[in-house]
Amino acid sequence: MTHSITLVSHALCPYVQRIAIVLAEKGVPHERITVDLAAKPDWFLALSPLGRTPVLKVGDTALFESAAILEYLEDATPDPLHPPEPLERARHRAWIGFGSECLNDIAGFYSAPDSATLEAKAAALRARFKIMEGQLGTGPWFSGASFSLVDAVFAPVFRYFETFDRIGDFGILHGLDRVTAWRSSLAARPSVRAAVADDYGDLLAVFLQRRGGALSRMMVPADTATRYSA
The missing domain is CATH 3.40.30.10 (Glutaredoxin)
Known part of the structure; x- marks a missing residue:
């Protein structure tokens, strides 16, 4: 290039x-x-x-x-992250779109105005990840041994849970062993770790508190946001 x-x-x-x-x-x-x-x-x-x-x-x-x-x-650029076969590439593009829908549901979760809505949004997220559980194999990545664009799309999705897990136990990933293993593999990937600055966890905690919804009311004050650092 x-x-x-x-x-x-x-x-x-x-x-x-x-x-x-x-x-x-x-x-x-x-x-x-x-x-x-x-x-x-x-x-x-x-x-x-x-x-x-x-x-x-x-x-x-x-x-x-x-x-x-x-x-x-x-x-x-070289080193493609899409699979070479057209049909499999199209399938990966579909799951990239699904990853964007997961981000929309996450936004609904952290913006929920009350506990009932928060629970409903958590259930909607869990339903999405149950679908993903059925799509994953032995890992460590979405399509097995090769890291793909689908992995790059879902890594930021899972990063939210580093902060959510410090706030409460919402049960979103409970029992979803393949999704949980995928999440762990992504979190350890150097490119994923380097995609955000060191203060990302603090900044996200402050952002969530300022939403003023049900999730923010479960959090400590902003001046102790370091508790939520990733």
């Missing part, structure tokens, strides 16, 4: 983490710039039509939407 690469990110964005993981897995040299989405700079708004992260700046061209960025990196 001859163009310079810059990943424009936000400290907590799970979609940014997907791209950071893939760039690391493929060994693509790049710069990473973090923006504050609460005070978006003009240069960022000029790059991102929707005012969201991630943005991948490739030379003078800015790409947005994580799914499109992942596909570009697959097309433009």
Whole structure:
């Protein structure tokens, strides 16, 4: 690749983490710039039509939407993370979409206004992960021995649980042995660990507290957020 690469990110964005993981897995040299989405700079708004992260700046061209960025990196860089067979590639793309739906359910969980809604959102998440349990084999990755884009997509999903588990026992992954093993393998992967800064756990804890919902009421005050550090 001859163009310079810059990943424009936000400290907590799970979609940014997907791209950071893939760039690391493929060994693509790049710069990473973090923006504050609460005070978006003009240069960022000029790059991102929707005012969201991630943005991948490739030379003078800015790409947005994580799914499109992942596909570009697959097309433009060596060491593919998609399987070579068209049918299996399509299946992986479907599970990438499922991973995005899991993130939507996680947002509903941490935004739940009351305990009844929180329990319902936890049950919805558990239902999704029960589906995943039936898709996994002996591991360690989604499709066995080869790390794929599906793994890169689900790693940020599971990272939320490092903080959720410190707040309470919601039973979301109970008894799902294959999912739990997959989660552990992903958490130990160097590219996954490096996809966020050291203060990610603290920042996420403060973010969750500020939601003002049922989950935040279970947490300690923000000034002791280090309890939740990953």
